[in-house]
Amino acid sequence: MAKGLPTRKDDYSAWYNELVKQADLAEHSAVRGCMIIKPYGFAIWEKMQRILDDKFKETGHSNAYFPLFVPKSLFEAEEKNAEGFAKECAIVTHYRLKNDPNKEGKLMVDPEAKLEEELIVRPTSEAVIWNTYKGWIQSYRDLPLLINQWANVVRWEMRTRLFLRTSEFLWQEGHTAHATKQEAIDETEQMVKVYADFAENHMALPVVQGLKTESERFAGAEETYCIEALMQDGKALQAGTSHFLGQNFAKAFDVKFAAKDNKLDYVWGTSWGVSTRLMGALIMAHSDDEGLVLPPKLAPIQVVIVPIYKKEEDLEQIKTALAPLTKVLKAANISLKLDDRDSFRPGFKFAEWELKGVPVRLAIGMRDVENGTIEVARRDTKEKMSWQLEGAGENIKQLLEDIQQNIYDKALTFRTSNTTEVNTWEEFEKALDAGGFVSAHWDGTAETEEQIQDKTKATIRCVPLNNPQENGTCILTGKPSKERVLFARAY
Amino acid sequence: MAKGLPTRKDDYSAWYNELVKQADLAEHSAVRGCMIIKPYGFAIWEKMQRILDDKFKETGHSNAYFPLFVPKSLFEAEEKNAEGFAKECAIVTHYRLKNDPNKEGKLMVDPEAKLEEELIVRPTSEAVIWNTYKGWIQSYRDLPLLINQWANVVRWEMRTRLFLRTSEFLWQEGHTAHATKQEAIDETEQMVKVYADFAENHMALPVVQGLKTESERFAGAEETYCIEALMQDGKALQAGTSHFLGQNFAKAFDVKFAAKDNKLDYVWGTSWGVSTRLMGALIMAHSDDEGLVLPPKLAPIQVVIVPIYKKEEDLEQIKTALAPLTKVLKAANISLKLDDRDSFRPGFKFAEWELKGVPVRLAIGMRDVENGTIEVARRDTKEKMSWQLEGAGENIKQLLEDIQQNIYDKALTFRTSNTTEVNTWEEFEKALDAGGFVSAHWDGTAETEEQIQDKTKATIRCVPLNNPQENGTCILTGKPSKERVLFARAY
Known part of the structure; x- marks a missing residue:
């Protein structure tokens, strides 16, 4: 971490790539486009998983597991879905290696072990799951069927970036079946709300809930709900989707x-x-030029303590002075790390934990022990304070809540000041170049949407839910429009 | 579940297959050899995962995630390991489908999308992980490296059985690196003990800890430790393994x-x-002719309550009478289900929960409400009792502990009475036919081991840890031997 990061202003993209690597979150693997999620990055993902999984179970869902492979004939059954994913499928054609007669000690694909039918490595599991639901659903008593799966999926991407777009990624996919159209729509809307709640209250990430236009919809869906977030470079990022599938998959797989x-x-x-x-x-969304900024609710380490000492017996005195504080923090389930590595200096440790986004850093030396004080540094604002050791536990609990709220507020302020209403093409282009969401009228046709994308690289991120109705004219064609939609350049 | 199970005595194998299906644990999928783990089965697996994951973290391990695919050249690097798994590898050769010009609406593998290098779907992750460790390890400060991964792996099996042998399965794989040989051996031994502790104290499954012979070792390991359990049909089952890899992978991937x-x-x-x-x-290990028998520590539902009533207002009275009991059980984190489905009769519900192995079933009717009693049925012994409602909560907590212990004791008694010491070939064959572990002298050679397997289908399950040393002669060759080993026919 001594290497230093590029700044966001100089090169946002290089800043992100370096940050992911230097903060030990993830790295590229020997397989093109596939990533390795390192322990520190995975610990954050595990926290996300646990919170989401609890929310899914609270809303009545159970987990299950379906196969990684989808026979080609099943994959094809829902045509729109198959077309939508065909160009990025990894395909298993053989099931055995054998010794290579031409190269000593090497293996080759055994041509005799060709599969009768090719297997698709799942890019998403609708096909294999709906084919299974046919056997599980006979009567209204079997409904609703509310199932989720945590799994790896593969979409063969040509241009990849760690976490944002990788050939293999980890996800959860909920797949539910209902007796009525309304119930299925209610479920779709419930889950987009679960995602929005998670994003805002745990990730400290404000999101717009909305509907995708037809051209941005999931292949095979009748309606796609989404949550859209704004990154610090002014680009939007789709953070979750919930699809109303109508009866499309039920018809494709004959589920009555x-x-x-x-x-x-x-x-x-x-x-x-x-x-x-x-x-x-x-x-x-949150990090800065010094490194990660993690909201306390997702930080694997919420509080780090760096003791500052020269002699071994000083460390013992410091630990004794800290004991009442650590007891309070542990009792409150706050994840705590005492960094007493003797091979690194305090300044090095400060920089490391700053890079890794630990929300609260405590430092304590012999003078603090004498005075009954402790140095408290918050990662989000970089503010440093000297607190009384006595009662510090309660104050730190409150501080973590304040940090969570402050990170959210900051992101919300950023989004608000980077969301622009425009009424002309000139304003539209200018606003896009400045970055952020641009709220504009559009004539509702896929052709116009495509032309706008060709001219500006901006896409319609969503039609916000509960969108105010307002008469206006399309920024490109001047045709009449009844509501604004949100445009942005996006990840 | 009205269908009834085959009995264990009549057809153990059919009993198992039917039980897995009827108890809603798993089923076959459209992909040869790949299973679907149904919600009830997955809930048990999730409990196992949570307990094991906690134990791994307590012993200092962190989770991470490595790619599903292994390039063929990496896979080959450790030769013994590659040879060991080559014959059962699923192989990705192409990354795109396209419209089939010969069949309207169908897709075909796009021959132009051939990968430069074939990708192996991981049968185990040593290759991809050790190739990564090369970049993570420079000095003794980076050691030990203690990492675990929860993942799916694929081994293309020709003969599959639900859970026991499937082409895709879920597992965890720990991969650690150490500065000294002794430290690595200590880790290997620690983890086999973690597995044994989990099997015995959570699965209620007594296991023998031991070492595999050379021919049964993991491909690429210097020593394989294992836990071996005995099933009710007298066959052994390898339930977990821990491998000391020496410096084999470090040398193959140049990790210094x-x-x-x-x-x-x-x-x-x-x-x-x-x-x-x-x-x-x-x-x-535990189930019977009526269905599953689950140890309480792994049961998704620990207590089911079946109300017996005719009128809707009776149900309300029953619920009121139950309220203090359910409060006590919930406070103790006991997972509880009130089965008030009105579309099924009590007898049907009793049979269903029996099939699904719920450890404790409570039944309560209007007469019970009047008398302040409740009917308590334990799944393991099928004993039925009438208890006072008052204080039932505490008694049920104790009962769950008793059931856990009783299931373990029963399995241990079974194993003890099905472990036979023999000294001659005749005794050996007879004991194998009777089923169970057979403790016998063997001359220590792979040739003799193979001959014994050819003649009897029995393998050496392990050389137990802390095995008493004792002079004897090999049951097949009569050559001298210094200790007994455990033979059995196995899954």
Whole structure:
């Protein structure tokens, strides 16, 4: 970490890449586009998983596990979905290696071990899951079926970036089946709200909830809800999606149920997911030129204590002085690290924990012990304070809450001041170049949407939920429009 | 579940297969050899994961995530390991589908999207992880490196059985690196003890800890420790392994560290894992002809309450009477289900929860409400009792502990009475046919081991740890031997 980061202003993209590596979050692997999530990065992901998993269970969902591989014929069954993912599928064609007769000690694919039918490595699991639901659903008594899976998926991406776009990534995918259209829509909306709540209250990340336009919808869905966040470089990032699938997959896989009146009908479906992409959003939304800034609720280490001492017996005295404080913090389930490594100097440790985004750093030397004080540094504002050791535990608990709130408030202020309403094409282009969300009228056609993207690289991020209705004219074509939509350049 | 199970005596194998399906634990998928783990089965696996993960963290390990794919050249680097897994590898050769010109609406593998180098779907992750460790380890300060991963792996099996042997399975794999040989051996031994503790104290499954013979060792290991359990049909099951890798992978991937004296040396490695195979062991060790028997510590539902009533207002009275009891049980974190489905009769519900192995079933009708009593049925012994409602909460807590202990004791008694010491070939064959572990002298050669297997289908399960030394003669060759080893037919 002594290397220093590029600044966000100089090169936002290099800043992000270096930060991910230097803070020990992730790195590239020997396989093109696949990442290695390092222990410190994975600890953050585990916290995200635990919180989300609890929320899914509170809303009635159970976890299950479905196969990694999808036979090609199953994959094809829902045509739009298959078309949407076909170009990025990793495909298993053989199941055995053998000794290479031409190269001593080397192996080759055994041509005799060709599979009768190729297997797709799942890019998403609708096909394999709906094919299974056919066997699980006979009557209204089997509904709703509310299932989630934590899994790895593969989408063969040509241009990859750690966490944001990788060929293999980790995610959860919910797949539910319902007796009525309304119930499925309610579920879709419930889950986008669960995601928004998680983003705002745990990731400290304000998000816009909205609907995707038809061209941005999930392949095979009738409606895609999303949460959209704004990064510090003014680009938007889709942080989660929840899809109303209508009866599309039920029809493709023949999943019918007998209602109370014994009439047979296709069930209604939803699917919803968030992925390790959230890690990218978390990093880019809050961090600064010195390193990560982690919201306390997701920080693997919430408080680090750096003792400052020369003699071994001083360290013992410091530990004794700290004992009442650490007891209070541990009792409050605050994750605490005492960094007493003797091979590094305090300044080095300060920089390391700053880089790694630990929300609160405590430092304590012999003079503090004498005075009954402790130095408290908060990561978000870089403020340093000298506190009385007595009662510090309660104050630190409060400080962690304040930091969580402050990180959110800062991101919200940033988003508010980077969301611009425009009414003309000239204003639109100018606002896009300045960065952020641009709220504008659009004539509602896919052609106009595409033309705008070709001219500006901006896409419609969403039509916000509960969007105010307002008469206006399309910024490109001048045709009439009844509501504004949110444009942005995006990750 | 109305269908009834085959009995263990009539057809143990059919009993197991049907039980897994009827108890909603798992089922076969559309992909040969890959299973679907259903919500009830997955809930048990999640409990196992949580307990094991806590134990790994208590012993200093962190979780991380490494790629699903291994480039063929990396896979080959440790030759013994590569040879050991080559014949069962799923191989990705292409990364895109395209529209099939010969079949409308169908997709085909795009021949132009051939990968330059084939990718192996990980059968185990030593190769990809040791290739990464090369970048993570420079000096003794980076050691020990203690990492675990929860992941799916693929071994293309020709004959599969749900949980016991599937082409894709879920597991955890620990991979550690150490500065000294002794430290790596200590780690290997520590982890086999962690597994034994989990098996005995949570799965209620007595296990023998031991060492594998050379021919049964993990490909690429210098020593394989294992835990071996005995199933009710007298066959053994390997439930977990912990490998001392020596410097094999460090040499294959050139992973060196500078010691305190600045000398460079290869690091010492271990790897260890348990998988969804444990689910198979759990089911086969304890269950009976009526269904699953789950130890309370792993049961997703520990207590089920079946109210017996005719009128809706009776149900309300029953719920009121139950309120103090449910409060006590919830406060003790006991997972509780009130089965008030009105579409099924009590007898049907009793049979369902019996099939699903819920440790304690409570039933309560209007007469019980009047008398202040409740019917208590334990799954393991099928004993039924009428208890006073008052104080039932504390008694149920104790009962769950008793059941946990009783299931363990029963399995231990079974193992003890099915472990036979033999001294002649005749006794050996007879004991194998009777089933169970057979403790016998063996001359220590791989040839004899193979001959015994060819003649009897029995393998050496392990050389138990702390094995008493005793002079004897090999049951097959009559050559001298210094200790007995454990033979059995095995899963």
